[in-house]
Amino acid sequence: MNNNPSVLEINLSAVAHNLNFFRDRLSDSTKILAVVKASGYGTEAVSLAKTLSKQNVDYFAVAYVDEGIALREAGIKIPILVLHPQINNLSLIVQYQLEPNLYSKKILASFLEISKKSNLTSYPIHIKFNTGLNRLGFKKSDLDFLFDTLYKVKNIEIKSIFSHLVASEDPNERKFSLNQIQTFNDIGSAFKSLFGFKPMMHMTNTSGVLNYPEAHFDMVRLGLGLYGFANDPVTTSELKNVISLKSIVSQIHRVGKNESVGYNMGHTASKELSTATIPLGHADGFYRSLGQGKVFVSVNGQKAPIIGNVCMDMIMVDVTDIPCEEGDEVIIFDSQQEILEIANQANTISYEILTAFSQRIKRVVY
Numbered sequence: 001m002n003n004n005p006s007v008l009e010i011n012l013s014a015v016a017h018n019l020n021f022f023r024d025r026l027s028d029s030t031k032i033l034a035v036v037k038a039s040g041y042g043t044e045a046v047s048l049a050k051t052l053s054k055q056n057v058d059y060f061a062v063a064y065v066d067e068g069i070a071l072r073e074a075g076i077k078i079p080i081l082v083l084h085p086q087i088n089n090l091s092l093i094v095q096y097q098l099e100p101n102l103y104s105k106k107i108l109a110s111f112l113e114i115s116k117k118s119n120l121t122s123y124p125i126h127i128k129f130n131t132g133l134n135r136l137g138f139k140k141s142d143l144d145f146l147f148d149t150l151y152k153v154k155n156i157e158i159k160s161i162f163s164h165l166v167a168s169e170d171p172n173e174r175k176f177s178l179n180q181i182q183t184f185n186d187i188g189s190a191f192k193s194l195f196g197f198k199p200m201m202h203m204t205n206t207s208g209v210l211n212y213p214e215a216h217f218d219m220v221r222l223g224l225g226l227y228g229f230a231n232d233p234v235t236t237s238e239l240k241n242v243i244s245l246k247s248i249v250s251q252i253h254r255v256g257k258n259e260s261v262g263y264n265m266g267h268t269a270s271k272e273l274s275t276a277t278i279p280l281g282h283a284d285g286f287y288r289s290l291g292q293g294k295v296f297v298s299v300n301g302q303k304a305p306i307i308g309n310v311c312m313d314m315i316m317v318d319v320t321d322i323p324c325e326e327g328d329e330v331i332i333f334d335s336q337q338e339i340l341e342i343a344n345q346a347n348t349i350s351y352e353i354l355t356a357f358s359q360r361i362k363r364v365v366y
C-alpha cells in the first residue's frame with residue numbers, strides 16, 4: 001500500500017498521439033524503435049510498452065537487461081534491443097530472447113562464446129559504431145576485425161548496425177552531426193562490401209529524427225518525443241503532454257509578519273501569509289534547487305510560489321490570495337511548458353526531471 005498522495009499521472013493516449021506525430025514524418029519503410037529505458041523515462045514501462053505494441057512499433061530499446069526482462073515477463077513479444085548489456089548477464093539475454101548491443105571486443109567475444117555453447121543459430125545481435133560520442137561502440141577501423149570475427153559465424157545474425165548523434169538537437173553543431181552521418185554512411189558501405197549484405201542501419205534519436213531526415217536510415221529510435229518533447233516550442237506544442245504530477249494540501253498555516261517558513265528560515269514573511277504544505281520533497285525527486293520562489297504550483301487553478309527551502313518530504317507554497325482548504329488538489333505540473341520551466345530553474349534538461357521522480361511517487365496510468 002502506498003499512502004503518498006503525490007501521484008504521477010501517465011496519459012497513454014498522449015503517447016500514441018506523439019508516436020503518430022513522428023510516424024507521419026517518416027517514410028513508410030522506416031521502422032520505429034521506441035526507447036523505454038529507465039522505466040519509460042520515469043513513467044511506467046510495462047503499460048507504456050503495451051500501448052506502443054498495440055500501435056505497432058517495430059522494436060523496443062532498454063538500457064539494461066533487467067529492464068528487458070520486466071517487459072518479457074509482462075508478455076511483450078516484439079524485439080527488445082538492450083543498449084548497454086554487461087558481460088555477467090549475457091545468458092539472461094538469451095534466456096529472455098533479448099537482443100544485445102555488442103559494443104566492444106570483450107562483450108562480443110563473451111557473447112560469441114555463449115552463442116556457441118548454447119548452439120544458437122542466427123541469434124539477433126546489434127553492433128554499435130562510435131562516430132564521435134566516444135561512449136560505446138566500435139570504430140570504423142574495427143570493420144576488418146569484425147569481419148574476421150563474425151563472417152563465418154552461424155550462431156549469430158547481425159540484425160543492425162547503429163550509431164548515435166552527439167548533438168542532434170543543437171543547430172550550432174550541424175557540421176559535426178553531418179560529419180557523423182557521413183561516417184556512418186561510410187561504415188554502412190564498407191560493411192556491405194566486406195560482408196556482402198547490409199543489416200538494418202539506425203542513428204537518430206528524437207531530435208535527430210526532426211533535424212536530420214537524411215539520417216533516418218532503416219529505423220529511428222524515439223525516446224523523449226514519445227513523452228511529449230521536441231526540439232523547439234512550436235513542435236513541442238504539436239505533441240501532447242504525457243506526464244502530470246499532482247498532490248494535495250496537507251495543512252494550511254497562518255504565518256505572522258516576520259515569522260519564518262521552513263528549514264533555516266528559508267523564507268521570512270514580510271507580511272501576514274497563508275501557506276499550504278504539500279507532501280512532495282527532494283526525496284521524491286523534486287530538487288531542493290526548485291525552492292525559494294523559483295517554481296509555482298497550481299492550487300484551485302491559481303499559481304502559488306514555493307516559498308522557503310524544499311524539504312525531504314514536503315514543500316510549502318504561498319496561498320495567501322488563493323481560497324483553498326486542507327485536502328484540496330495541487331497540480332505541480334500538467335504541461336510540457338511547466339516541466340521545461342522546472343528543468344530550466346533546476347539548471348538541467350527535461351530528461352533529468354522526468355527520470356528523477358522516485359518510486360515513492362505512485363504512477364497512475366490512464
Ligand SMILES: *Cc1c(COP(=O)(O)O)cnc(C)c1O
Binds near residue numbers: 035083164205206221
Ligand atoms: C536514450 C537513447 C535514445 C533516445 O533518445 P531521445 O533523445 O530520448 O529520443 C536513442 N538512442 C540511444 C542509443 C539512446 O541511449
